[in-house]
Amino acid sequence: MWIAAARVEDLPAPGAYVLREIAGESVILTRDDTGAFRGYFNVCRHQGSRLCTEKAGRLDGRIQCPYHGWAYDLTGRLVDAPHMDDGPAFRMERVSLAAVAVDVWDGHVFVCLQPSPPPLRDQIGGLARRLEAWRMFELRRAYRAIYDVRANWKLIVRNHLDTLHIPFVHPALRRLAADRDLEGDPPAQTWLGGRLAFRPDVETLTHSGRLRRPALSGLADDQRRHVSMYAVLPNLLLSLHPDYVMTHLLWPKGPDRTEVWCEWHFHPREFDRPAFDPADAIDFWDDTNREDWQVCEQTQAGVASRAWAPGFYSPREELLVTFDRIVLERLDDA
Amino acid sequence: MWIAAARVEDLPAPGAYVLREIAGESVILTRDDTGAFRGYFNVCRHQGSRLCTEKAGRLDGRIQCPYHGWAYDLTGRLVDAPHMDDGPAFRMERVSLAAVAVDVWDGHVFVCLQPSPPPLRDQIGGLARRLEAWRMFELRRAYRAIYDVRANWKLIVRNHLDTLHIPFVHPALRRLAADRDLEGDPPAQTWLGGRLAFRPDVETLTHSGRLRRPALSGLADDQRRHVSMYAVLPNLLLSLHPDYVMTHLLWPKGPDRTEVWCEWHFHPREFDRPAFDPADAIDFWDDTNREDWQVCEQTQAGVASRAWAPGFYSPREELLVTFDRIVLERLDDA
């Protein structure tokens, strides 16, 4: 599947790059001289050295290995290989960096390590239209929080789709959100979620519940009365509010450990206002995130027990049933 | 086998609980409303979350999951499952926590993770009568020291049964104890040990060797002239002195690592005396324990070598031969 890995704003121009650790691999994400998005395994074709070591930066038209100076252009072609002789075993024009597929949806940069990936749009499917009103491609990140969670990434996805725990785990959120399930969407194979209604008089999810900035223009009335919560499988969680979008990127670090990047995105005009302060959204969700990680970690510990056997679902846990089925089908395929 | 896990004083009344980590499992030990001892895997039947997270505490008549509020009474029966519908796949009255067998011998609480455990009394056997004079069920813990020992638990058991190392390892103990083997007991399959005589004029094992409190009443003269050292397999070591009882609980944390809880137990009337000071017993054995862990760790390191081959036993190492045979037979069975 395609993996969410960055935002377009991380790669604003040709030569800008970021490194990402994906499935144990270091991947260079960049844009070539035409502006096209490019991805490469961070491995020199000469002796295997890492090419880039800083997490982000600018490439000056080429990627040069720090060990022996082999250099590649931004389309991955080898353009300098000191002391190598052309011959039957080596022709410079035939040597390129190992490429990784990169594509973009609505401001989110995805990568795929498979050799011939299916189109990204097939994975996003009908979710694109559902969420287009937020114009996520326009938004800018105000903050990224990084959490080290001792739980499998799937428990974090499940928790995102689960509203039944809100009354027990989230004292602040339960004052703002109705005691309902996520609703409004038939299950798909690559994304799932729905909308959760605010309680009366609540305008957005912050500790005050009041809008301190204009709602994003173009949202329907209905979209301003709910938070829309989706999981774009496998690793992007979306929480779309009237006035901001929160994303979680999940980076598995082991079967029982996930690094979570939680990011808060606002309309670019907000950053120009002297009084702009995203803390109301960040603080609310930072507290709520930590409450979630705690129960995810306790669940990780419990499901590792010999005494654990799954099987009981409430009628209000349809989304979890769907997610578990998707996982089981993929395990069967593999 | 039954595993020693706590003392009755840790669970003084209905609802009191402690958590124990046993063979990688978190186990809740508690007492139900009738006072009966109960044990449960610390795993909710709903989504697998841990139920209790504090190491010890009080349950107010029920065990409630912090994630979605499922609740169990102290006999383990599910009594609340929010949003679940009764139906063929789920009947609340048929759902219970996974139970762990619990039983008590002479103040020591044992658990067994097997589904149909044999009686605890079969494991204790003739040791009960041998040690009844100490009335261990009456004693109270003055102190617990926790040691992280880089050695397999079996090396710690062997060291407890071995007196030949005393002259080389324990400068204080060798001034108090005769240079003899543990004696007086034919080997059993589930416990082994014996008595070690004090040197003349020695009254108990402390740095001074003098009794600073009355001997426990009811001990025979002979029991007041020896320390009785036993291993109740697999994980309880007993050292019974005229005026106090020391126990070691062994908690394997890996093939080469054991957490050891050493506890010192005194007669309850001692705690009421203003001048009560258990430090003479604690300090003596804390020093001696550390000497033991050092040689156990050096032995752990050595037996991992390709050059190590066991096989040489002194005639004075009969208890080690017996213990090694018990281990080998159990390995053959498994």
Added chain:
Amino acid sequence: MWIAAARVEDLPAPGAYVLREIAGESVILTRDDTGAFRGYFNVCRHQGSRLCTEKAGRLDGRIQCPYHGWAYDLTGRLVDAPHMDDGPAFRMERVSLAAVAVDVWDGHVFVCLQPSPPPLRDQIGGLARRLEAWRMFELRRAYRAIYDVRANWKLIVRNHLDTLHIPFVHPALRRLAADRDLEGDPPAQTWLGGRLAFRPDVETLTHSGRLRRPALSGLADDQRRHVSMYAVLPNLLLSLHPDYVMTHLLWPKGPDRTEVWCEWHFHPREFDRPAFDPADAIDFWDDTNREDWQVCEQTQAGVASRAWAPGFYSPREELLVTFDRIVLERLDDA
């Protein structure tokens, strides 16, 4: 193969010993009463305890186990075993420590864990004559730096034989050394390397490039115009300068981790001079070492990638081709 493990100066007299960790084994290196070099697995034949725990020291004619007092003479024979009875299962005169082969070349102490090792001189071969002018057996160590390098030992050997990276990685060294390959030696199966010419006016490798002490007497003119860099496989790297010898001992700690001991050796008369200061040599190579470890670590990270496939060699990388062939042949044999 024989493993370089110490210098003769570490074991100056009978009873002197050092411990070394070799392939997960603790080995005692010592000299017996005749001065002969001896090696033993650090494992008592009784219960397997480590015999020595200090990294270096003096044995007073015997090696005594700290646990139960078994004692061995410096030729490894058991000479005391308290409480053991001679009988068919145990005869003291037949019990010895498990021995490890030890031999010496030009001041370097080697060990071999194989039961019947080939002669060390076969492994050193023609290198002995090539390097005899430095009289390494006479030199004394001024300093040892210990580095924890996150790379396989083979990458460190390859880096030692590789001069192509100097212009890219070593700003100080490239001002001193010609841009050439190591030259002058046909490849062997157990050692490889060659000489690297200094640039004009350079006298030795230090930050100044000037000799601050006399060159070692007996060196040919040619040997004073080059640094001679060799790898004595598997774990000794030599860098012979006009006025000092630097050695690297490689201690693998895992497939992706190596502890490196870098040592600087000078003529003994230098230590008697009040103005003796080895810092010029140490500082220069400490900087250069750290530059090397960084690219070795980046290469370790890269070659672990699924995208890595070796195969491109420059005509100036003959030594790396040779080394890789030696490794592949040994892997085939195993």
